[in-house]
Amino acid sequence: MKEILIIEDDLEMQEFYKDMLQGGQFTITLASNADEGLKKTKEKKYDLVILDILMEGVTGDRIFAMLRKDSRYREVPIIMASALDEKTYRCFQALGNVSFLEKPFNKEKLLGEIAKRL
Amino acid sequence: MFTSKKEIVFNINKIIFSSLDIRDVYQTMSNELLKVIDFDRLSITLITEDNNLYENFVLSKDYEYTALKEGVFYPMEGSLMKRVVQFREPVIVDDTSKGRFLTDAVLFKEGIRSRLGFPLEYKGNVIGSVNFGAKQKDYYSKKHIHFFSQIAPQLAMAIENTRLFNKIKEAEKKYRDIIESSPDIIFECTSEGKFHLMSSAVEKITGYPAEQFYHSPGYGLALCHSDDQERVQNEIYQLLHGLRGILLDLEFRVIHKQGMVVWLSIEALPIKEGNTIVGIEGFCRDITERKKLEELKDNLIRDVTHELKTPVAKIEMAVDMFERSLKKENGGVPERGFQVHEILRNNIGRLKNSIKNILDISKLESGMELLNVSLFSVVDMVKQIVCEMTDAATAKGNVIVNLLPSGLPMIRADRDKIYQLVAHLIDNAIKFTEQGKINILARALPDALEVTVEDIGRGLDEETKRRVFEKFYKETPSAYGSGIGLAICKNIVQIHKGKIWVESQGKGMGSQFKFTLPVAGDR
Numbered sequence: 001m002k003e004i005l006i007i008e009d010d011l012e013m014q015e016f017y018k019d020m021l022q023g024g025q026f027t028i029t030l031a032s033n034a035d036e037g038l039k040k041t042k043e044k045k046y047d048l049v050i051l052d053i054l055m056e057g058v059t060g061d062r063i064f065a066m067l068r069k070d071s072r073y074r075e076v077p078i079i080m081a082s083a084l085d086e087k088t089y090r091c092f093q094a095l096g097n098v099s100f101l102e103k104p105f106n107k108e109k110l111l112g113e114i115a116k117r118l
Numbered sequence: 119m120f121t122s123k124k125e126i127v128f129n130i131n132k133i134i135f136s137s138l139d140i141r142d143v144y145q146t147m148s149n150e151l152l153k154v155i156d157f158d159r160l161s162i163t164l165i166t167e168d169n170n171l172y173e174n175f176v177l178s179k180d181y182e183y184t185a186l187k188e189g190v191f192y193p194m195e196g197s198l199m200k201r202v203v204q205f206r207e208p209v210i211v212d213d214t215s216k217g218r219f220l221t222d223a224v225l226f227k228e229g230i231r232s233r234l235g236f237p238l239e240y241k242g243n244v245i246g247s248v249n250f251g252a253k254q255k256d257y258y259s260k261k262h263i264h265f266f267s268q269i270a271p272q273l274a275m276a277i278e279n280t281r282l283f284n285k286i287k288e289a290e291k292k293y294r295d296i297i298e299s300s301p302d303i304i305f306e307c308t309s310e311g312k313f314h315l316m317s318s319a320v321e322k323i324t325g326y327p328a329e330q331f332y333h334s335p336g337y338g339l340a341l342c343h344s345d346d347q348e349r350v351q352n353e354i355y356q357l358l359h360g361l362r363g364i365l366l367d368l369e370f371r372v373i374h375k376q377g378m379v380v381w382l383s384i385e386a387l388p389i390k391e392g393n394t395i396v397g398i399e400g401f402c403r404d405i406t407e408r409k410k411l412e413e414l415k416d417n418l419i420r421d422v423t424h425e426l427k428t429p430v431a432k433i434e435m436a437v438d439m440f441e442r443s444l445k446k447e448n449g450g451v452p453e454r455g456f457q458v459h460e461i462l463r464n465n466i467g468r469l470k471n472s473i474k475n476i477l478d479i480s481k482l483e484s485g486m487e488l489l490n491v492s493l494f495s496v497v498d499m500v501k502q503i504v505c506e507m508t509d510a511a512t513a514k515g516n517v518i519v520n521l522l523p524s525g526l527p528m529i530r531a532d533r534d535k536i537y538q539l540v541a542h543l544i545d546n547a548i549k550f551t552e553q554g555k556i557n558i559l560a561r562a563l564p565d566a567l568e569v570t571v572e573d574i575g576r577g578l579d580e581e582t583k584r585r586v587f588e589k590f591y592k593e594t595p596s597a598y599g600s601g602i603g604l605a606i607c608k609n610i611v612q613i614h615k616g617k618i619w620v621e622s623q624g625k626g627m628g629s630q631f632k633f634t635l636p637v638a639g640d641r
Contacts, residue, residue: 010428012461016435019442054424083427084420104431106438 002118004028005046007037007063008081009055013103017050020107026114034058038066045072048118050101053082064098077117081105126150127268134272140280144175147273155262159230159251161186163199164277165244171199174246174277178228185224196220202235203244208263209235212256225251234258236266238274245274303382306389306399309358311336314397323382323404325375343371343379350384357388358395365398369405381409418590421601425472429465436461475602478538479589482609489532489613493638496529496536496567497522500558503541507548515553518544522560529567530638531614539610542603543571543631550629551575566616566634577627583620611635 004026006017014030021028029046031037034057041049049067053060060080067073081101099113133146148160162175176188186192194200198219201209211217211233214226225233230251238246248270250258297304297317306315316331324341331337342350350370356362365386371379386400436458443454481487504520511518529536540558547556551573559570578586585591589605611618611633622629 010432012432012436012464015457015461016432016439019439083424083431103428104434104438106435107442 002026002047003044004048004050004114005031005037005040006050007031007034007055007060008050008052009033009057010052013052017110020110024111034063037063041067041070041073046076048077048079048114049073050079050081053080053084079113079117123154123265126154127265130269131272134269134276140277141175143273143276143280144177147269148177154265155250156252156257157250158253159184159225159228159249161249161251162238162246162277163249164246165194165199165203166191169194171197181228184228186221198222198233198235198249199247202237202247206237206239206244208237208266209233210258210263211235212258229253231255232257234262234266236263236270238270238277240274240278245278248273300401301404303402305331305338305401306397307338308335308397309395311339313338315399323374323380323402324372341372343373346370354386354398357386357398360388360395363388365400369409379406380404381406421590421592422476425601426469429469429472432465433462433469436465472602475606478606479602479609482606482613487613490534491530492533493528493530494533495526496560496569497524497526499533499537500540500560500569503537503544504558507541507544510545511548511556514548514551516548516551516556517554518548518556518558520558522558526560527562527567527637529635531635532610535610536614536635539607539633540569540571542607546603546631547571547573547575547629562637563634566636568632568634570630570632572628572630574628577625577629578620578622579625583622586620587618607633 002025004021006014006028008014008017008030009032011032014032017028017030029040031040033055037049037051040046051060051063060082064078064080067076067078075097077097077099079099079101081103083103085102086100097117099117101110101113105113130147130150133150134143137143144162151157151160158179158181160175160177161173164172164174166172171192171194173186173188173190173192176184176186178184194203196219198209198211198221201219211219211222214222214231214233217223217226217233222233230253232252232255234250236248236250237244238248248266250262252258297315298319300317301319301322302317303320303323304315304317305313305320307313312335313331316328318328320331321327326337326341339347339351339354350368353362353365353368357365365384368384369381370384371381374380381404382402383405384400384402386398388395389397389399440454440458443458500520500522504518508518544556544558552575554574557570557572559572561568582591582593587604587608590601591605592601608618614635616633616635618631618633620629620631
């Protein structure tokens, strides 16, 4: 089973992820901030990482940069999620193997993005 | 004798063209002349642009004082010069005591008895005259005129050249002054990147002196921020190869000597020699301040958008989750229903609060908000607020302690607004404190009332302390809240002519938000 790590500081958003992804073909691990998330990436290699961009403390875009510096995560697909639109984060597109997911999204959209990257 | 005269003419002409310093020319020429023409006074008088006369050179032999000394301006009218100009011919005065010219009388007093004025002509115009004066009567004759006529044209040309040279020098200085006083960097460089001109503004803007650019070709590009280098290089390449006619408002970053980023905007044109482009010229403007403002504005829009969109997004997602639960796709409806209800309530509250804050600050800032002023006791008001907020505080393990002394003066203010102000400060304290105490204090100052809301929570660093009352300022962009609350507080205090500030020993050291309001006068 593919393993997905979700770094998201909003507990309500975490609920939505759990609800949409439960019973599917993935196991999901949730982290509520950058420290927790990065610690988990050190413990094992996930198949996909979903990052919330605007988080308190270390933001998703910085986590993204840190992950890409880690040789094990250089190629791992990443989905960046935000309530802001993709235009705000146009810079990510150039970086490769990354999708942008605008909130709100429904189950179909989330599964679609994951399928595209896995 | 004749040969030697010829030699002297030759010598003088050589001297005339050997120097661009006209004073040198005059001096050596007069030394040479003395060998052939005896004079007690020699002057070179030039015609000014407004048709007056100007003594450009005066040499008086054996006597010190002369009224028409060097640097003196005097009118053409009544002078010997007027006649010289009129007839374009040399004029001889045999005896100044009987002279017709005003200048004759002046020179007669100095002992000059005879005079010879010789026109200096250049391209058909009389530009001045060379004047000889002798203490002897009837001294000058045709022979002198003949001799000097061999020198005069060259001298006139030398004088004109000097004048022209000085004019160019002056114009060059003016142009240089304009360039050097410009706050923008004005530059000119060859296609190889060698600078011919780099105005001194460059040092103010980049920290590097202009000389450094003159000495190393391509130095400008080397200062360019690595992310912008390729783009700038490409644009300049296009300009140099005629692929574009002008470079307009190309924005890029350079790294200041001290390491900070400076934003520049360049405007440049190719320099052409015939049809070949040999370099570029233009100017660079420091636009760092503008860029900072733009960034601030972008962040502001981003934060407000985020703040408004996030709760709406979650409401939508909660409804979606609820719909799926109805299809029995997962979970039980009652359980999901409760969860969805919570999320909806939270986010509608958050959205309502953001909208209210944005509307409040807009009203306050527009100055359209009318104050509903009344006389009231802050003590009673704080009691009421503490009572209403106790539940929220307890939920986070906090205790609100009301330490207001009795006997505080009444204030005359808009009670609802002051209520909003104090409630917001307490709400903030609750938000940033876990398991702690929030103290409300107040004291009477000579003409004001000071209120303090003190917590032992997160505290503020220097930057946050400085900016915390700014509209939409948040320590981190995703921090809860719209970043407007404290800006509203500041506005409320200001329209009541009070002051608001924050004290904190730093991160993790708690904070004290304080404000003052004028106490009710005798009105």
